[in-house]
Amino acid sequence: MAVSMTGAHEPPLPPSPSVNVAAVTASVLGRWAEARTRTRQVIANPDLWKVDGLTVDSHRDRVMGQLHLLAASGLVHRAFPAHLGGSDDPGGNIAAFEDLVLADPSLQIKAGVQWGLFGSTVLHLGTQDHHDRFLPGIMDLTTPGVFAMTETGHGSDVAHLATTATFDPGTGMFDLHTPDRSAWKDYLGNAAVHGKAAVVFAQLRTATAGQEPVSHGVHAFWVPIRDEAGTFLPGVGGNDDGVKGGLNGIDNGRLHFTHVAVPRENLLDRYGQVHPDGSYTSPIANPNRRFFTMLGTLVQGRVSLVGASVAAARMACTVAVRYGASRRQFRSPGAETETALLDYQTHQRRLLPNLAATYAYGYAHEQLLETFHSVFSADPAAEHSPEQEAARERLEVFAAALKPAATWHAVHSLQAAREACGGQGFLAENQLVGWRADLDVYTTFEGDNTVLLQLVAKRLLAQYGARAGAGLDGVAQLARDHVADTARSAGFALAGQVIADRGSTARAVGYLREEDAQRELLSGRVHAMTAHLANQLRKVRALPAAEAAALVNAHQQELVDLALAWVDLNTWEALNVAVHQLEAQDPGTGQVMMWLRDLHGLHLVETHAAWYLVQGRLTPARVQAITAYINTRLLPRLREHAVDLVDGFGYGPEQVRAPIAWLGQQG
Numbered sequence: 001m002a003v004s005m006t007g008a009h010e011p012p013l014p015p016s017p018s019v020n021v022a023a024v025t026a027s028v029l030g031r032w033a034e035a036r037t038r039t040r041q042v043i044a045n046p047d048l049w050k051v052d053g054l055t056v057d058s059h060r061d062r063v064m065g066q067l068h069l070l071a072a073s074g075l076v077h078r079a080f081p082a083h084l085g086g087s088d089d090p091g092g093n094i095a096a097f098e099d100l101v102l103a104d105p106s107l108q109i110k111a112g113v114q115w116g117l118f119g120s121t122v123l124h125l126g127t128q129d130h131h132d133r134f135l136p137g138i139m140d141l142t143t144p145g146v147f148a149m150t151e152t153g154h155g156s157d158v159a160h161l162a163t164t165a166t167f168d169p170g171t172g173m174f175d176l177h178t179p180d181r182s183a184w185k186d187y188l189g190n191a192a193v194h195g196k197a198a199v200v201f202a203q204l205r206t207a208t209a210g211q212e213p214v215s216h217g218v219h220a221f222w223v224p225i226r227d228e229a230g231t232f233l234p235g236v237g238g239n240d241d242g243v244k245g246g247l248n249g250i251d252n253g254r255l256h257f258t259h260v261a262v263p264r265e266n267l268l269d270r271y272g273q274v275h276p277d278g279s280y281t282s283p284i285a286n287p288n289r290r291f292f293t294m295l296g297t298l299v300q301g302r303v304s305l306v307g308a309s310v311a312a313a314r315m316a317c318t319v320a321v322r323y324g325a326s327r328r329q330f331r332s333p334g335a336e337t338e339t340a341l342l343d344y345q346t347h348q349r350r351l352l353p354n355l356a357a358t359y360a361y362g363y364a365h366e367q368l369l370e371t372f373h374s375v376f377s378a379d380p381a382a383e384h385s386p387e388q389e390a391a392r393e394r395l396e397v398f399a400a401a402l403k404p405a406a407t408w409h410a411v412h413s414l415q416a417a418r419e420a421c422g423g424q425g426f427l428a429e430n431q432l433v434g435w436r437a438d439l440d441v442y443t444t445f446e447g448d449n450t451v452l453l454q455l456v457a458k459r460l461l462a463q464y465g466a467r468a469g470a471g472l473d474g475v476a477q478l479a480r481d482h483v484a485d486t487a488r489s490a491g492f493a494l495a496g497q498v499i500a501d502r503g504s505t506a507r508a509v510g511y512l513r514e515e516d517a518q519r520e521l522l523s524g525r526v527h528a529m530t531a532h533l534a535n536q537l538r539k540v541r542a543l544p545a546a547e548a549a550a551l552v553n554a555h556q557q558e559l560v561d562l563a564l565a566w567v568d569l570n571t572w573e574a575l576n577v578a579v580h581q582l583e584a585q586d587p588g589t590g591q592v593m594m595w596l597r598d599l600h601g602l603h604l605v606e607t608h609a610a611w612y613l614v615q616g617r618l619t620p621a622r623v624q625a626i627t628a629y630i631n632t633r634l635l636p637r638l639r640e641h642a643v644d645l646v647d648g649f650g651y652g653p654e655q656v657r658a659p660i661a662w663l664g665q666q667g
């Protein structure tokens with residue numbers, strides 16, 4: 001008889017169902033199974049694997065050589081037009097990118113710079129002429145390139161980049177110029193050594209004789225930077241960023257431009273054209289909207305990093321869970337064998353909620369990818385239709401929310417796995433430390449996490465305001481009503497919880513196991529936080545700019561918390577959908593996955609227990625019941641299936657190469 005969370009004696013757990021690992025793997029591989037399987041085959045080649053301990057120069061050379069292997073494999077060309085040898089498949093392209101992180105994160109990110117950032121800027125901001133002139137060299141790597149957006153002085157604030165490109169109708173050229181040291185382009189992949197050309201983001205200005213130049217905002221320009229011998233072209237300068245905290249197979253560096261002449265035809269002018277007489281036209285009249293539309297076309301970098309982070313977290317879970325199941329330490333009194341690490345509750349606590357979250361992020365990423373694919377494969381003629389703009393808005397919010405949460409999750413999972421593997425975890429051959437160092441900066445590039453989350457929260461508030469339908473007063477009223485409703489219903493809910501539970505933990509747990517209860521808790525948090533912030537910030541638009549900024553700043557942490565609460569809800573929903581699909585195929589697998597979903601949902605509620613208590617949404621008894629239910633029911637149940645669940649990711653020793661993951665014992 002087991003002692004339960006209430007201290008009473010309860011019958012032992014019933015026999016456990018079994019997991020159909022192949023069905024789980026098929027679900028994980030999802031719609032783009034072919035692309036993902038192909039990548040897993042390609043990276044089984046040891047020539048693509050990271051070698052620890054190389055010098056920076058050797059690592060850079062090795063990764064550059066690996067990029068040529070990728071170019072030859074065609075794996076990285078899916079996003080490009082079919083008539084140039086691609087397959088017009090934006091979703092498949094990102095699906096194929098995800099697991100490259102397992103070969104070497106430097107290889108993945110350098111490939112991302114070349115074919116993702118550099119190539120996709122030409123693809124999305126250029127026109128047919130640019131595609132025909134530049135994409136073939138990008139695709140086959142005869143033109144290694146640089147995505148030159150960030151400046152030392154302006155990273156997150158792209159709208160205020162200081163590099164200028166001023167058009168002179170007399171010469172038909174743009175004058176590309178870096179005004180000062182803080183406007184040097186910085187951290188750019190491929191800039192230190194290998195880059196031959198760059199897409200440079202600069203403030204486009206047109207000049208009329210005798211008048212001050214007029215600025216039309218940030219635009220992208222195709223700029224050759226080095227000759228065939230690797231020497232900077234006239235007016236171009238730069239240097240090496242040197243050794244970094246990770247990703248040392250990439251040659252990040254700085255670039256600056258001193259009155260470099262750029263032909264008018266090299267402006268990537270899909271969204272803004274400069275004519276020979278110096279006049280400027282754009283299909284999007286509003287400069288602010290134009291800027292965000294142009295940046296929005298580059299969202300694929302964020303979507304890619306979500307997929308890469310999921311793959312890294314899957315690798316971390318695979319290593320730590322498989323090792324924890326085979327490694328034994330300490331013998332319980334009377335036991336014949338020593339205890340497997342994974343049988344210790346603390347070990348389960350450290351690894352299994354991460355495993356659940358990794359599944360949830362994987363399925364949320366798949367939904368994001370579906371959205372991305374439908375937006376980028378839609379008819380370009382309908383690009384500015386209200387439906388397409390709404391779809392793009394949804395995509396941008398989803399990507400801006402998932403990128404921070406998934407990259408943080410990957411770093412956290414790698415660290416948790418590292419510690420869970422003890423001394424073995426610290427050996428480079430077991431991958432965790434190297435990948436943790438490399439994945440660290442995924443939280444910063446493609447949009448700093450904290451900055452992105454604020455953007456998400458502001459969009460959520462704007463959507464909330466739009467639903468109010470009556471401008472600011474409507475928002476304020478809606479928020480006040482919501483808060484009042486929440487307070488009223490929370491009061492009733494608490495009283496109801498006490499009555500319904502009648503002091504029984506089992507009854508409390510029965511409620512919390514329900515799908516609707518978990519959804520209500522997670523979505524209730526999002527709604528309450530949104531309403532609260534809408535109310536707090538309702539005066540923003542009426543205030544002078546400085547006061548408005550101060551008011552927003554006073555609520556900045558709450559904005560970030562709101563965005564993360566929204567991510568929690570969406571990852572749980574994505575996991576829930578996938579679990580029901582698996583349940584329909586195989587009830588035993590569905591049952592185990594349901595426990596995983598419960599663990600994800602209840603662990604999120606437990607993490608924010610203070611909020612639920614302060615808001616009066618859960619009684620202290622229910623909060624205690626959640627912790628007890630996780631510790632004594634969900635974790636032991638899932639421990640039995642943990643190896644099957646990590647095997648469900650479908651990796652073998654060629655993808656996850658840590659020797660400790662494959663010791664051959666399953667505990």
Ligand SMILES: Cc1cc2nc3c(=O)[nH]c(=O)nc-3n(C[C@H](O)[C@H](O)[C@H](O)COP(=O)(O)OP(=O)(O)OC[C@H]3O[C@@H](n4cnc5c(N)ncnc54)[C@H](O)[C@@H]3O)c2cc1C
Nearest residue numbers: 147148149150155156187188189444445446447448450451
């Ligand atoms: C290894 C590496 C590779 C890169 N590759 C490229 C590349 O190929 N091409 C390219 O163009 N760029 C590249 N970048 C640049 C990268 O995109 C920027 O570093 C990133 O956008 C952040 O900008 P920043 O470094 O100036 O940080 P900052 O914007 O200065 O942010 C620093 C800190 O301040 C905080 N912060 C900033 N603004 C706010 C705010 N409004 N509210 C609250 N907190 C705030 C941030 O959260 C962050 O913690 C790379 C960077 C690195 C490190």
